[in-house]
Amino acid sequence: MKTKIVRRSVLKGILGQLQQDGKKIVFTNGCFDILHIGHLRYLEEARALGDVLVVGLNTDDSVRQLDGPERPFVPELERAEMLSGFECVDYIALFNEPTAGKLIQELRPDIYVKGGDYTSLDQIPEARIVAEYGGEVIVLPEVQGKSTTKLASQVRSLTAVEHRSEKVTCIGMIPARLAATRLPNKPLLDIAGKPMIQWVYERAKGASLLDDVIVATPDEEIRECVESFGGKAIMTSPDHPSGTDRLAEAARLVEADIIANIQGDEPLLDPSAVDALLRMMIESPDVPMGSLMCPLSEEDEMDDPAVVKVVTDEQGFALYFSRSRIPYPRDSEAAQTRKHIGIYAYRRDFLIAFSRLAPTPLETAESLEQLRALERGYRIRMVESCFSPTSVDTAEDLERVRQILGEGMANGRWLMADGKQQRPIPPSTINH
Numbered sequence: 001m002k003t004k005i006v007r008r009s010v011l012k013g014i015l016g017q018l019q020q021d022g023k024k025i026v027f028t029n030g031c032f033d034i035l036h037i038g039h040l041r042y043l044e045e046a047r048a049l050g051d052v053l054v055v056g057l058n059t060d061d062s063v064r065q066l067d068g069p070e071r072p073f074v075p076e077l078e079r080a081e082m083l084s085g086f087e088c089v090d091y092i093a094l095f096n097e098p099t100a101g102k103l104i105q106e107l108r109p110d111i112y113v114k115g116g117d118y119t120s121l122d123q124i125p126e127a128r129i130v131a132e133y134g135g136e137v138i139v140l141p142e143v144q145g146k147s148t149t150k151l152a153s154q155v156r157s158l159t160a161v162e163h164r165s166e167k168v169t170c171i172g173m174i175p176a177r178l179a180a181t182r183l184p185n186k187p188l189l190d191i192a193g194k195p196m197i198q199w200v201y202e203r204a205k206g207a208s209l210l211d212d213v214i215v216a217t218p219d220e221e222i223r224e225c226v227e228s229f230g231g232k233a234i235m236t237s238p239d240h241p242s243g244t245d246r247l248a249e250a251a252r253l254v255e256a257d258i259i260a261n262i263q264g265d266e267p268l269l270d271p272s273a274v275d276a277l278l279r280m281m282i283e284s285p286d287v288p289m290g291s292l293m294c295p296l297s298e299e300d301e302m303d304d305p306a307v308v309k310v311v312t313d314e315q316g317f318a319l320y321f322s323r324s325r326i327p328y329p330r331d332s333e334a335a336q337t338r339k340h341i342g343i344y345a346y347r348r349d350f351l352i353a354f355s356r357l358a359p360t361p362l363e364t365a366e367s368l369e370q371l372r373a374l375e376r377g378y379r380i381r382m383v384e385s386c387f388s389p390t391s392v393d394t395a396e397d398l399e400r401v402r403q404i405l406g407e408g409m410a411n412g413r414w415l416m417a418d419g420k421q422q423r424p425i426p427p428s429t430i431n432h
Contacts, residue, residue, distance in 0.1 A: 004084040008093045011054070012106055015091075018052055019110070027109035029056030029100040031063045032079050033072040040086060045140055046113040047088040054091045054109060055083055056100045071349070101126050111136045116358055168282050170345075171256040172204045172213040172274065175243035176222050176264035182393055187222050187264055189398060192405040194229075196392065197222060199267035199405070201231050206271035209278040210260065216250035244369055248355035251348050258282070259351050261344040265392045267401055273387035274343065280383050281345045288350040289373055290381040291318075292341035294388045301339065306393075308340040308368060310382060318380040321368050338382075341389055344370075350378075 006014065015025050026049050032039060047053040057080055063072040072079070080092050095103045104112060104126055112130045116139065121127040127137045176187040176197055183189070187197040197215065204213045215226045218238035226233040234250040244261065251259050258281050260274060273292055281290050293310050301307040305323035312318055320326060327335050346354070360375040362368075373380055392398050 004089060005080045005092045005094075008095065008103060008106060011091055011093050015052070015054070015107055015109070023052055024050035024111065025052050025054060025107070025109040026050035026111045026113060027054045027056065027100075027104065027107060028113040028115070029058070029095075029103070030115075031058045031072060032083060033063065033074060035079070035082055040088075042115050042140060043086055044088045047090075049111055049113065049138060052090045053088055054093065054107065055089050056103050057083065057092055057094050059094050059096045062096050062098060099125055101129050104129050105133075108133055109135060111138055113138050113140060115140050168257045169211050169255065170209050170258045170260060170278050170282075171254055172207065172210045172260040172262050173247050173250055174200055174204065174213065174215045174262045174264045175246045176215055176217045176219075177238075177246075178219045178221060183395065183398065186392065187217075188225055189392075191267055191398070191402050195225055196267050197225060197264060198229050198231070200262065200264055200269055201226065201229075203267070203269040203271055204262050204274065207260075207274040207278070208271075209275045209282070211256075213262075214250065214254070215264070216246045218246070242369060244351075245355050248352050251351050256348050259346050259348050261346070263342050263389075263391065266389050267392065267405065268390050270385075270387040273341070273385045276385060277343060277345050277383050280381060281347075284381060287381045288347050288378055289354075290345045290383060291370065292343050292385045292387070293338040293382045294341060294385050296337045296339040302337060308342075310338050310340040311335075312338075312382050316382050316384075318370075318374065318382050320374070321366070321370055323366055323368070338384075339388065340370075341385060341387065342391075343389075354378075 019025060026046055028043070028046050032055075043053065043055070057076065058072075060072055060076045063076075074082075076094060080094065083089055083092055093103060093107070097103070109130075112126060112135055114124050114126075114137065121137055121139075124137065124139075130137050174197070178185050178187065180186045188195045190196075191199055201213055201215065204210065212232065215222065215231060215233040216236050217223055217226075217233055218236050218240075220235075223233040223235060234253060236246045236249045240246045240249065243263075247259065247261055258278060260278060262269065262274065277290055277292055281287060284290075293312075296302065296307070296309065302325050308321055308323060309326050310318055310321050311326050321340055325337065327337070329337075354373065357372055357376060360372045362375055363371040370380060390397065390401060390404075392401055
């Protein structure tokens with residue numbers, strides 16, 4: 001029986017000869033870390049598109065670049081051997097790069113197949129390469145109910161249950177950039193003698209369950225500012241479409257179990273709210289993602305699209321997020337409207353996988369990234385909090401926060417966002 005695992009330099013010649021003989025070459029790629037029936041069905045469908053199916057397989061080093069140091073679960077040679085057992089697979093080539101672009105340039109397949117719910121070829125980095133030499137890109141939908149990411153999360157959950165007594169490492173990350181549309185240079189704006197990013201950083205450091213706090217930024221000015229007051233920063237790509245994507249890049253560079261996404265425009269952050277969210281994640285190892293909510297009582301916020309509302313089931317898992325008023329108050333006493341607070345906590349491997357999922361219809365309609373998780377079948381556990389944030393999005397917000405913090409500094413007190421609760425300002429915990 002011929003070997004299916006072939007060095008890429010040799011495979012290039014084999015495929016060239018097959019194409020001269022009129023054979024249509026189909027190529028797909030992936031980690032194939034946990035092989036399941038969904039993979040087999042996907043590969044069979046891909047093979048049916050042509051005469052020869054080539055599978056590009058990420059090496060162990062490549063998988064670690066994509067998914068972190070705990071992956072892959074199965075070594076590369078064993079993954080390759082299992083794939084070679086599929087009748088529909090003709091050849092397997094290992095590649096060490098994060099994407100298959102270079103391998104595609106070398107092999108020049110007639111058809112490049114990608115699995116997933118992509119809505120545009122612009123979401124597939126390799127599509128441009130295929131188009132340049134005249135190849136075809138075909139997207140096959142994900143096999144319903146067969147998700148490698150979900151299986152990986154289940155494996156992580158089982159491991160977490162077995163080792164629950166072990167220390168869980170939690171890192172707070174603050175995505176920050178200068179290119180804000182409504183308030184340029186926002187992270188560096190002065191508030192009561194400190195840049196805004198320093199206020200957020202120091203408040204985050206007050207969360208007792210965070211082992212560290214890191215700013216993720218594409219801007220040298222922000223990195224220099226953070227390091228000037230003793231903080232930590234990771235430089236990221238300037239091309240990320242969202243703060244979550246920026247976080248995922250930074251998360252690949254750290255060792256952590258849980259990543260907390262802390263908004264960089266909330267200098268009135270309450271550290272106890274972060275702790276409440278992290279405590280839930282530590283005690284519930286099967287939950288991939290969590291966030292915060294608080295009662296919404298201000299009538300003018302009920303129909304404000306800038307205020308995101310959330311409804312949950314009886315266990316506190318989010319059913320839906322919306323910029324519209326939910327639930328509809330036909331019986332206003334039956335259920336209280338709750339405001340979503342944009343602080344998240346993720347299992348690290350889930351965050352990395354989530355950032356690679358294509359946007360979904362409801363997410364696009366509402367412009368709410370968290371709906372991508374719900375539409376994909378993942379659960380988001382909400383934690384009730386009395387903390388109602390005052391984000392700095394406009395010049396008016398900035399002046400209000402300056403007044404609150406300026407008065408607090410003058411009186412030696414910390415004023416909460418509602419202007420009612422007070423507590424002493426703690427000494428700087430920047431180095432704890």
